[in-house]
Amino acid sequence: MSLVETDDVDGGESLSLHQRILSDIREKILSGAWAPGHRIPFEHELTAQYNCSRMTVNKALSQLAKAGLIERRRRSGSFVRQPQSQAAVLELHDIRIEVEALGLPYRYERLERIKRRSSADDRARLGLAAPGPVLALEGLHFAGERPFALEQRLINLSAVAEANEEEFLEIAPGPWLIGRVPWSEAEHRIRAMAADENIADALDIEASAPCLVVERRTWSAERPVTHVRFIYPAESHTLVARFTPSQG
Amino acid sequence: MSLVETDDVDGGESLSLHQRILSDIREKILSGAWAPGHRIPFEHELTAQYNCSRMTVNKALSQLAKAGLIERRRRSGSFVRQPQSQAAVLELHDIRIEVEALGLPYRYERLERIKRRSSADDRARLGLAAPGPVLALEGLHFAGERPFALEQRLINLSAVAEANEEEFLEIAPGPWLIGRVPWSEAEHRIRAMAADENIADALDIEASAPCLVVERRTWSAERPVTHVRFIYPAESHTLVARFTPSQG
């Protein structure tokens, strides 16, 4: 059995050799030809089949292992892993981008700005241990004349002191923070919720109408930076997440 | 300027050299010390600083490039990339797992099973061009005595003929399909929705109560396999997505 005809005329694509090896094997796995648990040919066998050095084969297999498609065991060989937990990639764009993608004019409007010493609730939202100053912001993102999303944000002023100098009247805190604060970690929670009186009022929808809520907590170098809650009327927003098997 | 004291006593962790180079540089980027646009030392400079071969440095930089943290340009060098589009990883577990994680007994119950020639709506859901046989399933996932999620599923029988032999009375189609059909691509849509009469009835909630809807379309080798819609009462489910800068 041979993986490829190594004497083949080039099929047209110009992949490097280790990339071709990688995608050949990935194809075998994703197509089901090599079921989970199947032992992949040893490096020295692939070396012979592709007529290349072990380093080249190793590069391909190492990448497959890092991508989680295979598992490598010393002395035993490499094996196709059990179907991985389905992990999809969720792209979270700036709201301005989302709105402009709809061909509508975008506008941000501040509703509220309060500086205060963190309440217990604030600390819970931010994941803060000790009390300290925070900035609580509320604002509306518009798509044309219609409210598109309500934003409720907390900024940890101990981590981002400059935020205190900013009014955030017409520029949204999100874009402001990006670039100013390098963030190293983020956690998102997505759920559905009925609009309460205040939310319905701000978004100009009926009370108890369904909303999509996206909350994000952000850390920079282990320190909580911000917690934000985006509330979308159900009609106005759908999140899209894709799974594509790792390209190595 | 030196990145590390190469004569340092080992800090305790046993990283390989290229991994240490990688994480040193990643740290510089994530901490903000090297801002977007900053030119990373050339390979030959790092080679000198770490007293290692170019291949070792190259391995680290290549991985950073693949992870999207840096951009490499021939003849010019490697540069820190502009803050990437925020991409979070959404783990989508089997519902049984979700329920059992809550410490509740899990049960699946079929509500409906219809084999039919695909309607226009079916084809739209599956992304099918031509008509053909499909299996429409509806079922309930229970956590203890309470309905946890309603599942509405379409299976493309042209792609998964064996599904026609299965009744799906007590085993959910999700786990059944996994392992039987290798899937190569999936797309998820997440939104909020008000429960209509039928949904409210099935889930034992009030009509027009908010629900979280997760839809998934799955392909195997370019062919549509299944479309599924999970409908969760707002209280019962929160999706969690994490961003952690690629570990290379």
Add this chain to the structure above:
DNA sequence: ATAGCGATTATGTATATACATATTGAAACG
């Protein structure tokens, strides 16, 4: 039988080397 030990084997990491390729900057030329 079985516990321990050493040889074997596959992967993991690193080196020195070589040549390909894209891009830039400067020299040569019209």
Add this chain to the structure above:
DNA sequence: CGTTTCAATATGTATATACATAATCGCTAT
């Protein structure tokens, strides 16, 4: 002055080699 050409340079890929490390097989001694 603008354009072409060419050499320099940094990255991209691949090789042959070497030794480290972990796991397994089979032999030996108890």
